[in-house]
Amino acid sequence: MKILVLNPNTSEIVTQKVADVIHQIARPDTEVVVKSIEHGPESLESFYDEALAVPYEIDAVKKASEEGFAAIIIAAFCDPGIEALKEISSIPVFGLEECSFSVSLLFGNKFGILTEKKHKESVKSREVRKHGLEKRFAGVCALDMGVVEIANQREKVFERGKEAAKKLIENGAEVIILGCSSMAGYSQMLSKEIGIPVIDPTIATFKLVEGLIETGLSQSKIGLYSTPKPQKFN
């Protein structure tokens, strides 16, 4: 089984970090290709950035369907363009956010999300609403740090992550989701400190997908993700 892990930004450093994690956790008999989209923003931090990345994700997903991949993972927590990708793909496409939500439901009554900047709290709340999971949602709390800062300042992330997680716990969170790929590598440390499961979306999604692809299940094509009719493109 061959899995494509697609980084929907063009940062080589991020692609390499994702590849390092994936190659560490993949089973020896799982073939994985980790790559980034060919063109697009170096980091996705707004709807605007995402909108510019999606056409290149579509290109990569179309190719992957023809290249013998069994599944595609979009390796950014914001699930950029996930609906369009599920529509157009003949193989299953998975987003880190949707998979993290699904996994978190198994481990506690409510999940909480850590995010980078304050304004992202609105984005994440709306994502939860989009998925209809409000009843399982304890809230979202920002570290008030940028993506690059999060990737580099371990101590500050740990301190702020701890404080934010505690707020979420007070609000009913029993599971914490690291809501930004830049937080990779913090889950075990944070989980140990706050005493509850902390989901690293890349790891949880990859292991989930590695298992699920053997079921042959894929996105349903009769509703939300119906295959688009070909359109004239002028």
Next chain:
Amino acid sequence: MKILVLNPNTSEIVTQKVADVIHQIARPDTEVVVKSIEHGPESLESFYDEALAVPYEIDAVKKASEEGFAAIIIAAFCDPGIEALKEISSIPVFGLEECSFSVSLLFGNKFGILTEKKHKESVKSREVRKHGLEKRFAGVCALDMGVVEIANQREKVFERGKEAAKKLIENGAEVIILGCSSMAGYSQMLSKEIGIPVIDPTIATFKLVEGLIETGLSQSKIGLYSTPKPQKFN
């Protein structure tokens, strides 16, 4: 990694059927033990039956935690006693129903459930409500057949399953969940016929768990599944 698949009824035929499926789909390097509870009803078809089975599930789960298992799957769609088992267990416990719900969310807007008897429709609806997933639920439809009948009368199950699935699709279902272990073996045939993903809970849960146990995630112990305080038992 060693997984215990616990049949929470005492039917040897059912245990054997589950074992056959699991041994077919397990990865070669996954160690699996499939067994039933030591005493209890031969089939779980009511809250009453479930109540009598749960103490024996608790016994099995307590033992498994000490016997080096990495995870436990309760192999009945009704998730009998799942909360008590997650409370008492030091290793992750997974139910077929909760896992099927989580998986279904990734493949379509709404899921529908096939169940055996009419009165079970109320039970399943309430389960969905318990999990807070009403917004992703298209409904439940009974085949109006008993558990034994379902296991033996393939053609009738196929015909009724098809009709029931069509009703659910009309009501918005994009994914169908086979809501009774006795329906094992019908998923591929039914999926081909109705053209949407059909989840076999045993298969989906097993593959999900086989992947997830490598993440080290387990049920949170600060809320819903807090470890019970020891009680005097007179």
